[in-house]
Amino acid sequence: MRFKKLLGHFGSLEQAWREGGEQDFIAAGLEPNLARDIAARRPQLDLDKELAKLAKENIGIMTILDEDYPRLLKEIYDPPNIMYIKGALKPEDEFAIGIVGTRKLTTYGQQVATKISRELAQAGLTIVSGLAQGIDTLAHLAALEARTRTIAVVGSSIERNSIFPPQNKTLAEKIALNGAVLAEYPLGSNALPHHFPARNRIISGLSLGTLVVEAPQKSGALITANHAVSQNREVFA
Known part of the structure; x- marks a missing residue:
């Protein structure tokens, strides 16, 4: 894992970012092309400024090296090395079920999604979905109405101006109050x-x-x- 290679060589990721050069990255075990790319891009980024932007948006950063990184997610073949988070993950979120479906739902689909999502939330499961319109939205709303936890994983960055779909910006803010909004994409990333x-x-x-x-x-x-x-997980339909 690249993160572990950098950590072992530099002692910390911050040290790697602030002091590492192309040859240092290669010595740490990174591929030469990647080491060259990081070294070239770094002068264009002000790390302190980026961290200040995150703080202003109440966005945290979690890496796969952190102790509180979700255990289930760490088990998959290609877990994200970095996640941006608004809200908080809790230990009970290990008991989670993903609920997904079409954006163009039928009346029957609406009824089923709402009923099942509510019952699963009331049973103590964290509802995980993608904040999309349709089934995803209903799943999140059912958990919020049950006053239980829900996690939204988005395909954009998670500051308000980038949330996709834009119709669900307010929903994302509500989710973050008693759950979490997650993404692996940095600030300013469009969907x-x-x-x-x-x-x-x-x-x-x-x-x-x-x-x-x-x-x-x-x-x-x-x-x-x-x-x-x-990922060797259950699928229900």
Whole structure:
């Protein structure tokens, strides 16, 4: 793991960032192209300024080296090395279920998603979803209405101006009050198409199992289900 290589060589990630050069990164075990890229980009970034922006937005950073990094997520093949978080993760979030589905839901899908999400939330499970319109939104709302925990994993950065879809900015803020909004993308990252399949592995990775409600054959919900299967997690439909 690159993080562990840097930590072993420099003693801390901060030390690596502030003092490492291209040859130092190579000596730490990074690939030459990556070492060159990091060294070239670093002068363009003011770390203290970036940290101040995060603090202003009440956004924290969690790395895979942190003791409180989610255990279930750490078990998957490709966990994110860094996550940005608004709100907080708690130990009870290990008892979580992912709930995903179509954005274009039927009346039946709406009823089922709301009922099941509410019952699972009331049973003490943390509801994990992707903040998308449709099933995701209903799952988050059911948990909020039950006054239980919910986690939203987004395909953009998590400051208010970048949250996608924009219709759910207020919902994201409510989730952060008694749950968490997560992303692996830094400040200023827009929601790009390739972000969502990557985001979906985090939804399933945080969860003991994933429930799919109304999903067409080519959908992000089924991508999440496939991630769950590859992660040796349960899938319900």
